[in-house]
Amino acid sequence: MMMLTTIPLERSPHAASPNDGLDDALDALDAALDAAVDDALNSSMTFAVQSVRFDDDEYHPSNLDMGFAHVVTRRGLSSNDNDDNYQQQVLATCTGEDVVRDCLDLTCGALDDENTQINKSDECSYFDDESLYPAVPTAFLIGVQKGGTTSLHASLLRHPQIVGACGANTVDVASSGYGVKSAQMNVWEVDGDATIMTGAEGDWPKEPGIPGKEMHFFDWDARWQRGRAFMLCHYPRIRSSSSLLSSSLAEQRMVGLDSTPDYLIKADVPERVASLLRSYRSSNNSTSQGRFLVVLRDxxxxxxxxxxxxxxxxxxxxxxxxxxxxxxxxxxxxxxxxxxxxxxxxxxxxxxxxxxxxxxxxxxxxxxxxxxxxxxxxxxxxxxxxxxxxxxxxxxxxxxxxxxxxxxxxxxxxxxxxAIVANAVTDFLDLPPLRQSEAREHVDANTAQDSxxxxxxxxxxxxxxxxxxxxxxxxxxxxxxxxxxxxxxxxxxxxxx
Ligand SMILES: Nc1ncnc2c1ncn2[C@@H]1O[C@H](COP(=O)(O)OS(=O)(=O)O)[C@@H](OP(=O)(O)O)[C@H]1O
Incomplete structure (x- = not known):
């Protein structure tokens, strides 16, 4: 069962300026959050709290009841939050199966105010933060191009422990039904920044599509040359530092998925992937050898x-x-x-x-x-x-x-x-199966009819x-x-x- 409570930031209608009365409103909101947390504790539920900023209509509350955006970890307010955009805080209380499904604290670096640096340099400012577990890409959907890879990618993202990269193609999550982990989308739209990716490969893909697909880290030289940190920065982090989130939950194994169907055709890619996995194994005691999925089509x-x-x-x-x-x-x-x-x-x-x-x-x-x-x-x-x-x-x-x-x-x-495919793939990735009802669902994405x-x-x-x-x-x-x-x-x- 999951309970979602929205606590609005109540501002005086007579405020003379956007910041007028903001401190009082934030104090009131904090007190309301504390009371809600006490309630949750008293009912011995596992729970988590998150502050959510709405920057514009893309963050309309109706988007927030899908996926993880509305849950977990209460963050301190940064100075950027003290502006007119800071409209709401959301409390979600989760228990049981939904804790895993909805309450993992994933965060996309570029969405974090304090981490916007990653757009400007090759280094990820939170890469060394040990309280953040990266969802490292160890699963690769490498082809075939036009083989139905978008459908498979979208269906795998429904698994609570599989994440795509932040950004890449964006998607109208509300209408697509691929809501899980939707906050990964729109990274680049949020920054309005197409310039960061200039180089041989041109702009970062922005066309409608599926979140986290087609990152081209290994086949576009300009991206590959930016190094491992650059790539890992584009995968969500799992935050374990939250005092409100149980550490076993935060350490839940996540599998990063890189679905780029061009990889199968591009000669340099296997060696590059191997070198990434080698470097990851040597620095993190990881044993991952990589898992590769190929959809074959006539x-x-x-x-x-x-x-x-x-x-x-x-x-x-x-x-x-x-x-x-x-x-x-x-x-x-x-x-x-x-x-x-x-x-x-x-x-x-x-x-x-x-x-x-x-x-x-x-x-x-x-x-x-x-x-x-x-x-x-x-x-x-x-x-x-x-x-x-x-x-x-x-x-x-x-x-x-x-x-x-x-x-x-x-x-x-x-x-x-x-369902057979979904279960075989999750088994292959050493993950528990998808819920039966979800596994049986057909996903038809990127069809001629859609475009x-x-x-x-x-x-x-x-x-x-x-x-x-x-x-x-x-x-x-x-x-x-x-x-x-x-x-x-x-x-x-x-x-x-
Ligand atoms: N479930 C299912 N059943 C049958 N066919 C399906 C399914 N899902 C996707 N497709 C078809 O796969 C084509 C798109 O493939 P990709 O998503 O791999 O394309 S891409 O390489 O990512 O551009 C595209 O083929 P065409 O429609 O012939 O162009 C999709 O219709």
Whole structure:
């Protein structure tokens, strides 16, 4: 059971200025909080209290009944709080299961007044604060791009012990239903600061989406070069110093999740992730080896979905024949055939360079892929045709991490049996299962229907679909071999698409 009491900051309607009478009002509010805390103590409930600031309409109280924003730890008032924005304090009383679910004291650095520094420098001002346990990213949803990763990410965030990074894509939490841990969102909106992230990668993503997804820490050089502290600063902290919060609760294990589907395709990422985990293990006695999730999707459908996204985003504007620009279906089919041709030509060009390497092996394809990714500038961000070479991508990762650290999840299974997937993933992450009612819920996020992009099912004509199907045949055969090996290692119950 959870009880939420809102105690308004009562100011005299006759106040001459915003600060007039503020001290008295704050004293009255403090006294009301103390009385409420006494009540909670007398009823021997576990409880927590939090002061909440509302900066603007985004922090409308209606957002606060979802997730953790309205709970835990009573903070001292900082000088910034003595302004007109400081409108309310909220008391939440929690007990039982809801304590874990709703009362963990997570805090996003950039939302904290005293920590805004992290936006301005590479160092996190609270990184050394031992009273804050970082929710370190040890779980990685690395692909495949357009595989349904947003749905899986959103469904995992419902678990009380899984957190995404602060910021990244923002989401209209109130309407999306992904309310849990909603205060992670809008970090950058709060600061109104798009300048902090200038660099090769451009602005921090701000488009509507899901909180904490697509951080690109490991594949965008400008972010990677800012170092480990920079990345960890963007994960919420668990505050254990609160006198009101039981320490066992504060120390509850949290798993940070980095869901960036481009990671699977980008050659440098596995080694970078490994080095982060190594450094984390050596400095924190952590034993985490990293856990990796990959959603697999039929490569033809994945390609169509990618095309729809790229077309809608304008990435292909100068690559589509003007005659086709007004007809997305024709554009998609024509582009597909042209890309297949370009790929075959590129492959032939490089085949001789690869000398005696066994033709058709994943290693061979991996090399061709690397070489052709430079040649095929048309294939934006490697997400087009090359995005479907799942076996070569996975083999590349398996050179660095053991296959047992991976779970391969067919999108078809995520779509049809969400509870099985949710429980298998939480088990894999050594976490208790989601509540049954939540695990069974289907999550469909980032679908064509939600966005302006064209539906993908009939995007490609029969010729283009067929050409793609036979194009991917050898790669799919390699994937089957890989999945068989994976199953023979008795790693996971999941089969192929
Ligand atoms: N539950 C479920 N069932 C079936 N299909 C689903 C589901 N969830 C997401 N999707 C489809 O996955 C596509 C989006 O994938 P991603 O979220 O991974 O895209 S992205 O890489 O993050 O941009 C996108 O595909 P298209 O609609 O074909 O574009 C989604 O519709």
């Amino acid at each position: 490569p033809v459908d994945r390609f169509a979905s990618w095309f729809a996204m790229a077309f809608e985003a304008g990435w292909l504007d100068d690559r589509i024949e003007p005659a086709y620009r007004s007809d997305v279906s024709k554009a998609a089919s024509e582009y597909t055939l042209r890309q297949i041709e370009a790929w075959q030509a590129c492959r032939q060009r490089h085949e001789t360079e690869l000398g005696g390497m066994a033709r058709g092996s994943d290693h061979f394809w991996g090399n061709i892929m690397r070489l052709c990714s430079y040649d095929m500038v048309d294939d934006v961000n490697l997400g087009g045709l090359l995005g479907g070479f799942y076996a070569a991508q996975l083999r590349h990762w398996w050179r660095i991490f053991h296959p047992s650290q991976f779970r391969l999840i067919p999108l078809s299974m995520l779509a049809s049996r969400p 302006d992009r064209p539906p993908t099912a009939h995007l490609l004509n029969a010729t283009a679909r067929e050409a793609l199907r036979s194009f991917y045949e050898p790669y799919q055969a390699n994937l089957e071999v890989l999945v068989k090996e994976y199953e023979e290692m008795n790693i996971a119950p999941f089969g192929l698409l």
